Amino acid sequence: MAASPSSPSPRRRTQLAAVIAAAVAVVLVAAAALAVRELRQRGEDGVSVGGVPVAGPPSSSPSGSAGCDSSTQGDLRFDTEMTGADGEAVPYSVSLPADYYTACRTYPVLYALHGRDQSNATFLPEAERLRAAVEAGALRDVVIVTPDSNEDGRWEGAYDTHFIDDLIPHVESTYRVEPGAAQRLLVGWSMGGHGAFRFGVEHPADFAAVWSVDGAMSREPQSYLEFLSGVEAERPQVRLVGGDLNGDRVEQVVDLFAQQGVDFPYQREPLGHDFKLFVEADQQADWTTLRWMDSQLGRQL
Template sequence: MGPHRDNHPLMRAHAAVTVVALVAALMAPSAAAAQQTAARQGTVRTDTLWAQSLGVRKALTVYLPPSYGTSTRRYPLLVYLHGRGGNERDWTNAGLLHRTMDSLVSAGQPEAIIAMPDGDDGWYTTWASLPDAGCATDTVRREPAATYCVPWPHYDDYIARDIVAHLDGHYRTVGTRESRGIAGLSMGGYGALTLALAYPDVFAAAVSHSGVLSPRLRIGAAVTDSLRYGREMNELAAGVRHLWPSLRAVFGSDTLAWRGRDPALLAERLKARVARGEAQWPALRFDIGVDDTWTPQNRDLAASLRALGVAHEYTEYPGAHTWTYWKAHAAESLVFLLTRTGGKE
């Protein structure tokens, strides 16, 4: 099955063929191009910061572009969010995002600083309740309770305020809304879009890869069904499948709390703010593999945005919920964000 594209009339048409050709070129570089790329590699480092919104110190992976150490210029800031069960090293260790960025720079794309924060399993939102007092450690990565079990789980403010302030304060970022973009995969895809919609003063563009983008959608419901969203907790539990324990802990046991964290509702609220001249609409893009569990949710959000008449891009590709898929499409999200934050058309 070929790519599916949401052809909304207000959508900024992305040059899909150009990006696909660029990705193909990156996958099979010539010897000369390989030498040039090797000579122009960025650096990856690990920071720690005090996250006031969480009440703990957190780790942060930072990519600095090839020219950072030899210039005095300022750079756009891109934030890349990991998925559930992941950490701040996922995008470099598993996704090789830094190498993809190096290759794009060698191909003529703008340089940027990339921040990859540790978001725990917090869904990049403010929790409906405080964490379980019995929380001990993150068993997936054996992170100690001192940094995993946060006392004040405001993971949205943590990204939009603490992380951005740390990068703006410690690195040569441009430091404006127009110079910032955000992206993520799975849980991080949800986070990227909801943060851009909730903090349009901070981010100018957002991309979701394989995101959980319509968490209230009932299993098997059509996008034309006016009753397609769960009204009882058991319907919500069935709809999010294996994510239920994680999402219930974060979103709570109140259907209104789930509705308040729904990307479609956040988009509706932001559209009203934009109409009043109070905010700007961020550039939005989301994609997913046709064999992914969350494809119906992505289609539902695309339908909701079309109904609202707001600009967005939505694409489906072959693939599933895997790093094979995310690595294959990381260059596309980088180009989308760089185009909108770094001045490259």
């Protein structure tokens, strides 16, 4: 039977169906792309980076138990980012206490700085080794945050600004943490050990306690003396440990400040260049350093 003049032919119907299907596909792809972009802007796309889920900050109120919904759940560890005052992305990773979503309380913050060729994401599992001190009762439960220094940024320049001026205020306004310098701990490993020491002497009133671990200190140790006047005024609580690789460089810096009348507690350990080894050494010493750091929380700065 011939097709009615007012009805599309079978071939025409097939073509129309294909056009409609293509149009629907374009709309769906565009909608999905928009959704992913919006989720990524909130850091909630669920992608895994270095085995850690990418997620956004918890939706619960950062202001203590008031307004905290204990039924809210979320990832306890994730990679995310915020935008700095200069418009640049500032990546960081977070490890939350196990009871973060149920206890509705606030926590101190432990910032951990990675070494060369690492990132905030790759160093987070290393920083989480410090939770063993929490389990042992040597350190109160903390929110662990690992900032990023672009693998070899030496924690200077933009990476100084992003950490001190951008990330710290962001963390204290986004998560349920105790605000203020008296509730901040800083640990740095290798290049981050240099960074932790540098932040400790450059910003001596910004952290309750600092632990520099086998720091890859500046080849020009005199450069740290730029911050001597602030150190003399504030007397920051900084401890250093050196190992087989960087021990000599650390000792140079410690001796240099000692000549200026500023003594930083320092220990030399016969250990290879592995953050895990230094954490284990402190554990074997009944968490001497982590207990000291905990004792500094809440002190008047």
